[in-house]
Amino acid sequence: VHSLQELRRSASLATKVFVQRDYSDGTTCQFQTKFPPELESRIERQLFEETVKTLNGFYAEAEKIGGSSYLEGCLACATAYFIFLCMETHYEKVLKKISKYIQDQNEKIYAPRGLLLTDPLERGMRVIEISIYEDRCSSGSSSSGSSSSSSGGGGGGVGGR
């Protein structure tokens, strides 16, 4: 009852798209750059790909094995890892950067298009969750109708088992 009224008053979530991990390079954190078809009408392909590529770059930087990470590791080991109680690891620093970047992207690019990125960290680094919101106007409701019917078709398919 109330939820419907709320719904009418504001944008509502139509569906969510999940960009999965790309494991072709091993266990390092990378996401697939394949453009999800559901976003076809909502955002330019290039913008999306750039976001994902930048995120991939960030994660690669966080997991990079090189001089500074060795130093950090050795220092931590020498202190029996007690140093982690007071120091922030390199990875955590990069994660903060990522979080800021995502927020930035949301504000500038995705929210104006009715989309929202969720930080993969909140999803266990498994997916980049993109929430698609529908507008309240008629064009929006038709898109939500189509998305619900498509998901309904999916559900029906499942039920058919």
Next chain:
Amino acid sequence: MTPGGGSGPMKDCEYSQISTHSSSSPMESPHKKKKSVPKRKWEVFPGRNKFFCNGRIMMARQTGVFYLTLVLILVTSGLFFAFDCPYLSEKITPAIPAIGGILFFFVMGTLLRTSFSDPGVLPRATPDEAADLERQIDIANGSSSGGYRPPPRTKEVIINGQTVKLKYCFTCKIFRPPRASHCSLCDNCVERFDHHCPWVGNCVGKRNYRFFYMFILSLSFLTVFIFAFVITHVILRSQQTGFLNALKDSPARYPFTETNSVVCFFSVWSIVGLSGFHTYLISSNQTTNEDIKGSWSNKRGKENYNPYSYGNIFTNCCAALCGPLSPSLIDRRGFIQPDTPQLAGPSNGITMYGATQSQSNMCDQDQCIQSTKFVLQAAATPLLQSEPSITSEELPLPGKTSLSGPCAALTLGQPTPPSSMPNLTSDSGLTDIIPLKEEHEGHQFLTPEEAPSPPGMLPSGSPITHSHTMHVLSLASQDSLHEDSVRGLVKLSSV
């Protein structure tokens, strides 16, 4: 209109129930008090773990052996410092207790780190994710006729030229990343799962492997150290006073020295052996799991090699021990949000009036929205769904038809080893549902809307957000539910 339950593990349902409450069942009054105190995520963690210090410390359920480990180390070291060190520091050098002290400190530090930290647990999939995966799996498999169990779900990935199969975890509802494995003792998927170690009372995985390795390495040194110096002590004394006299000299110490030696002797072999084994594993960048299964051994085929190895021993070691430490993914001490931080206004509003809510996830709300459209289109349709129990072990509600999990709709048809009911039931058991397969999803989503109707139907105590079960066991209950669903629909349509 009380969405009743949702008590128990569904602790965050409180947030959605704020003003619509009229009744207060005994279940809820204690929760009302807690409403002002937000729950932390560790309190509703679905795995079998124990948490201490308000979520800072995380261990497996069985910690008895860990305490044994602690006692053994403390007692052995304590005896060494108390009885052997005074003599040795006089006779030889005071560096001995100093080094012993450092080693002991290192051992304890790494042990506690290994035991208390998150080994790399993968959080379970949100209902949305699980539903999306289901959809994709169905598309990949093609919709087969109901009643057959779909083939086991695997994805193949090529990593560095080697084909690796990713398995689907039915408990966590995710495709496990490479090298991850599900620990049955802790009921979690753990990244780069090595093994579950009862001695440290925790799994050993990506995040605590280096601590574990440093622990067994330093413990090897410590036991060898203690053993060597205990023997030295006895030898020195016996040189002075004769062997038997040396032992007689300290009658109180005799059993201790002996005990110490015995304990050390056995520990030395096992611990040193274990350290050696793990050194080998690290240098070839394998996990215990992979080694035991022989995943990368040449015996499987000439072309079989380890795709994760960096090629040389040095890099492998450095990567394992000094590589970056990834953060914990489960955010134990975070507070449970009523919904994910989003375009704030709308979702929150919806959550507030959740009404239906026994679920905590925002997706339920969203599904509600979608479902209401279905409802209005579909008029009166039996709500009743026999939904496959994804994790029947998680929901011990036999005989209770619990309507839940809108998102579970799309998990229909997913077979679970433990329960054989699912597809068969939906197809054969309930005839009045079969014609409505097309609108399954809608029906599932109706569930939350049903809240206005009898609370008994609600998943009070169907705690888990993403696993929803309807064990439909009697037609009688179906009828009552049907009735209720119609009532609910009527209410909805009057909006």
